[in-house]
Amino acid sequence: MNQKEFALPSPLTEVQHSCLKGKNIRLFIKRDDLIHPDISGNKWRKLQLNIEQAIQRGNDTILTFGGAHSNHIAATAAAGNKFGLKTIGIIRGEEADLENPTLGYAREQGMLIHRISRTEFREIGDWNYIESLRQKFGSFYLIPQGGANFYGVQGCMEIIKELPFVADRIFVGCGTGTTLSGLALANKAISHIYGVSALKGGAFLRDEVSANVKKVINDFETEAFLMEKICILDQYHFGGYARISGELIAFMQQFYQETGIKTDPVYTSKAAWALIDFAEANPPTEPEKWVLIHTGGLQGIPAMEQREGMKIYPDC
Numbered sequence: 001m002n003q004k005e006f007a008l009p010s011p012l013t014e015v016q017h018s019c020l021k022g023k024n025i026r027l028f029i030k031r032d033d034l035i036h037p038d039i040s041g042n043k044w045r046k047l048q049l050n051i052e053q054a055i056q057r058g059n060d061t062i063l064t065f066g067g068a069h070s071n072h073i074a075a076t077a078a079a080g081n082k083f084g085l086k087t088i089g090i091i092r093g094e095e096a097d098l099e100n101p102t103l104g105y106a107r108e109q110g111m112l113i114h115r116i117s118r119t120e121f122r123e124i125g126d127w128n129y130i131e132s133l134r135q136k137f138g139s140f141y142l143i144p145q146g147g148a149n150f151y152g153v154q155g156c157m158e159i160i161k162e163l164p165f166v167a168d169r170i171f172v173g174c175g176t177g178t179t180l181s182g183l184a185l186a187n188k189a190i191s192h193i194y195g196v197s198a199l200k201g202g203a204f205l206r207d208e209v210s211a212n213v214k215k216v217i218n219d220f221e222t223e224a225f226l227m228e229k230i231c232i233l234d235q236y237h238f239g240g241y242a243r244i245s246g247e248l249i250a251f252m253q254q255f256y257q258e259t260g261i262k263t264d265p266v267y268t269s270k271a272a273w274a275l276i277d278f279a280e281a282n283p284p285t286e287p288e289k290w291v292l293i294h295t296g297g298l299q300g301i302p303a304m305e306q307r308e309g310m311k312i313y314p315d316c
C-alpha cells in the first residue's frame with residue numbers, strides 16, 4: 001500500500017489553555033485529525049490493517065455498517081476509493097437522507113449505500129444476517145461498525161507507541177471503545193488512560209476494553225494491571241450521542257481560539273471538556289504530561305451545523 005500521503009506518525013502539538021494555568025500540567029494534543037484530509041483520525045488507524053487484509057485476501061469489495069452521519073462510513077468510502085476497492089455501506093434507518101453531507105460524500109466516493117430499518121440493523125452482528133448480505137451483494141470483506149475488530153484495535157495501538165514520552169494521563173473520546181482498547185493494550189502500564197464516553201450509559205466500555213485486552217493478552221495478571229490504568233468517564237455525553245449544548249459550542253470556540261485546534265462536536269470536544277474538568281478537580285502535585293488524543297471527526301461538523309442551524313466556527 002502506498003501510504004506516503006498519510007501524516008504518520010501523526011504530529012504532537014503542545015498547547016496552552018487558560019484553564020490549565022498554574023496547574024503543573026503540560027498539555028499535548030496527538031493530532032490524528034491531521035493524518036489525512038478525507039480519512040482522518042482514529043478511522044484510518046482502524047481501517048489501515050483491515051484494508052491490507054482485504055487486499056491480501058483478494059477481496060475487491062468492503063462492506064461495513066454505520067449511522068447516517070458516521071465518520072467511519074465517510075472514511076471507509078474514501079479509503080476504498082483510494083485503494084481501488086468497492087465499498088458498500090449498510091446504513092441504520094430507512095429514512096436516512098442520502099444527500100446529507102456524510103452520505104452524499106460517501107456516494108461521491110463511490111460507496112453503494114443500502115439503508116435498512118433500525119430493527120434489521122440490530123441483526124448486523126448475526127452470522128446468518130451476514131450470510132444474507134452475501135447472497136444479496138456477493139463476496140466482500142466485512143468490517144464491523146466503527147471498525148471494531150482486532151485489526152482495528154491493533155491499528156490503534158500505534159497511537160500510544162508513537163508518543164515520544166510516557167504520558168502521565170491520556171484522554172480519548174470513545175464510541176465502540178476500539179481506540180481505547182488499543183491504547184490499553186499498548187500502555188506500558190504507566191499512563192492513566194481516561195475514556196470519555198460519547199454515549200449515555202458508557203459503563204459498557206469498560207467490559208468492552210477488558211474483553212479486548214483479555215483476548216490479546218491471555219494472562220489475567222497483566223490484564224488486571226492494564227485495566228487498573230483505565231478509567232471510564234461517562235458523565236460527559238451532554239445528553240447522549242451527538243447531543244450538544246450552547247455551553248459545549250462556546251467551549252469548542254474558546255478551545256479553538258486558545259489552541260488554534262478545532263475539535264469535533266461528538267467526541268474530541270467532550271474529551272477535551274472532561275480533561276479540563278478533571279484538571280480542575282485533580283490538579284497534580286508534581287509536574288505531569290497529559291495527552292489529549294484528537295481522534296478527528298471534523299467531517300461531521302457541517303452536518304451538525306445544518307442540524308442545529310448555526311455555525312460552530314463562524315470565522316472560517
Ligand SMILES: *Cc1c(COP(=O)(O)O)cnc(C)c1O
Pocket residue numbers: 041042043071072146173174175176177178179180264267268295296297298
Ligand atoms: C469514531 C470516533 C471515535 C470513537 O472511536 P471508538 O474506537 O469507536 O471508540 C472517537 N472520535 C472520533 C472523532 C470518531 O470519529
